[in-house]
Amino acid sequence: MFARRRPCRRPSPDLRCRPSGRATFAAFAVAVTLLPSLAQAQCGGSFSGFVRGLKDEALAAGYGAATVNSFFNGAAQDPKVLKADRAQGVFQKPFVEFSRRLISNDRIQRGARKSQELNKVFHRIETTYGIDRGVLLAFWAFETDYGAFQGDFNTRNALLTLAHDCRRPDLFRPQVFSALELYARGGFDPARTTGAWAGEIGMVQMLPGDILENGVDADGDGKVSLKTSAPDALMSAAKMLSHLGWQPNQPWLQEVTIPADLDLEETGLLHRKSVADWQADGVRAKSGSFALRKGPAALILPQGHKGPAFIAYPNFDVYFEWNQSFTYVLTAAYFATRLEGASVYDAGRPDAGLSGGEMKQLQKKLQARGHDVGKVDGILGAKTRLAVQKEQARLGLPADAWPTPALLKRL
Known part of the structure; x- marks a missing residue:
């Protein structure tokens, strides 16, 4: 499981949600938008006082007292959450080491089996959203090992702990209210719902706000069950990627080779050129032809000009809306290509990096x-x-x- 390192693209990903009943999340969203005292991501101080403030905001937004009191009853700080948040050393590893740690033959083989077992679901996703199954299988594998390890942190307490902590309150404070809204709809148990330390829930680890906006009942049982239903989890993840800007039926990453005289200052995610221009510079697809001829593309050298090289197409940018770690994103995108049949990348002989x-x-x-x-x-x-x-x-x-x-x- 890997914690989200992405900020919210909107003040809260739930602003478009309009729950039924008297207490609407939209009302809370409007209150946050209009009132500076609520819009500011308050944090720190007494934890009990912090929770009282959240309860007051929820009541002001129109939630009933019984709902608010029940949701926050027994709320507690979780020191293990803060410890996990401070110990993300895995992201310091270079791409080759990180990717070899996460990608194994076993994961590739299990991904192939999952693809066959859920072929109808993936076909529906590919038809509806134009997202290749390898993309979703890679996230599923990395986030929870295909659903096997979904985390045992109390989600409400994890979100409250991180919202109270002043490192990223702007990300986690809105998620507390998203969890409250899920509870009001009957889709969240504050005492029993568990997940990752950063508040993500289910097989593909989605935050409560993402579930509100993108949750899909794909198996038709009348519930969005991301912890127990693979169809629900995968379809919901596909919908979220689509909303984040995934271009249907378009590539995301491809391994390439580069010439010795390439202008290296033009490489990196902030420098884009057409594939035709990269070809003119001597860049070649490692196998076959380029997957996309038109549109901007970046040339990525994760461990320098002596290591692996990839062309990143526009869909690659969407990965950063899921997770902001460059190493994680590149590994997930590369693993997706492997699950779609790409060969093992050429690691080359990169210069030694830094500790x-x-x-x-x-x-x-x-x-x-x-x-x-x-x-x-x-x-x-x-x-x-x-x-x-x-x-x-x-x-x-x-x-x-x-x-x-x-x-x-x-x-």
């Missing part, structure tokens, strides 16, 4: 030179990559955005 401690040193040095690298966390994210690329170009090093000990020494 987590060295990466933090690098980020501090980059900050000292005026670069915005975000939080100094030892993770090679998009901002750090861009800063590295700029410094490499300034120093006359190969500007492939892969930080090495040589670069750290030069800085």
Whole structure:
């Protein structure tokens, strides 16, 4: 299971939900939009006082006292949630190591079996949303090992703990109210609903707000059951990806080879050119032809010009709405291509990278030179990559955005 690192694209993903009955979530959304005191993501202080404030907001939004009191009854901070939130060291691993850790022959074989077992469901998804089954199988595998490990954290308490914590209250505070709305609709048990430490629920790990907006009863039993129904979980995930901007029946990632004289400053997610232009520069599909000729594409070198190389098509960007870790996103997108029949990537012989401690040193040095690298966390994210690329170009090093000990020494 991997926690979402994405922010909400809207103030809350539930603004379009209009539940039945007197207490509407839309009313709460309007209140948050109009009242500055509610719109601000308050956090910290006494946990009991924080919960009282949430209860007052829920009552002001129109929820009944009995519903509010029942939902928050027994609410408690979970220190294990905070510990998990602070210990995401797995994202510090480079792509080759990370992907080899997550992708195994067993997972590929089980993915093939799941594809056959749920062929009708995947065919319906492909017809309705134009999303290849490999994309969903990869998420399903990485998030919960095809539903086997969905997490045992109390979801309400996890959301309250993270909303109270002042690191990302803007993400988790709205999810508390989404969970309350699910409870009001009969689709959430505050005492018994469990999931990942970051509040995601079910086989593909969706936040309560995403369930409200995109939950689908695919098996026709009258309920959206993301924990026990694979059809519901997969169809809901497909609907969410579609709403996030997935272009139907379009590719997302493809392995390529690059020439020795490629202008490396043009690589990376922030630089886009047409596939025809990349071809003119000597970039070639590793096998077959390019999956898409028109439209912008980025050339990704996750471990520099001596390592693997991929062309990222527009659908690749949608992955970052699911998770903001570059390493996770690239691994999930690559695994999806493997499940669709692609060959194992050529790892090449990339230069040695940096340890987590060295990466933090690098980020501090980059900050000292005026670069915005975000939080100094030892993770090679998009901002750090861009800063590295700029410094490499300034120093006359190969500007492939892969930080090495040589670069750290030069800085």
